Amino acid sequence: MATERTLSIIKPDATRRNLTGKINARFEEAGLRIVAQKRVQLTKAQAGQFYSVHAERSFFGELVDFMISGPVVVQVLEGEGAVARNREIMGATNPANAAPGTIRADFAESVEANSVHGSDSAENAAIEISYFFSGCEIVG
Ligand code: DAT
Numbered sequence: 001m002a003t004e005r006t007l008s009i010i011k012p013d014a015t016r017r018n019l020t021g022k023i024n025a026r027f028e029e030a031g032l033r034i035v036a037q038k039r040v041q042l043t044k045a046q047a048g049q050f051y052s053v054h055a056e057r058s059f060f061g062e063l064v065d066f067m068i069s070g071p072v073v074v075q076v077l078e079g080e081g082a083v084a085r086n087r088e089i090m091g092a093t094n095p096a097n098a099a100p101g102t103i104r105a106d107f108a109e110s111v112e113a114n115s116v117h118g119s120d121s122a123e124n125a126a127i128e129i130s131y132f133f134s135g136c137e138i139v140g
């Protein structure tokens with residue numbers, strides 16, 4: 001499998017509970033490298049555009065409000081099959097369904113406050129990475 005990059009976000013429920021380091025350790029222990037990272041407070045417009053694919057979903061307004069409820073850490077993870085590998089490490093969207101030992105099983109508070117975002121395809125990863133980072137901010 002080829003080396004890939006994926007966009008990860010450590011969400012406000014996790015930054016609030018000081019879990020950034022513990023979550024980053026999960027990525028690094030799984031062989032993913034953090035090749036870009038910054039802590040930002042998203043605006044409503046930025047969060048809405050990032051999650052625009054979900055604009056018609058019933059939970060969209062709550063999702064956006066949650067994502068701007070505190071700082072997030074946006075990051076680029078690099079490694080073999082990074083998109084799928086990161087989804088494995090994260091676990092299922094709803095922590096009640098997440099496999100034991102995954103980030104969401106261990107840290108998420110609810111389906112909404114589920115601690116991490118990860119791109120769901122290589123194509124979306126490229127779009128999401130370019131939404132937050134310029135080329136010179138990513139150092140592999
Ligand atoms: P994922 O983050 O696993 O890719 P997704 O793309 O389907 O999941 O949804 C994006 C986020 O929206 C998800 O992390 C949390 C929120 N969400 C999804 N389904 C939800 C639901 N049924 N109720 C409340 N929030 C939900």
Ligand code: MG
Binds near residue numbers: 120
């Ligand atoms: Mg998704």
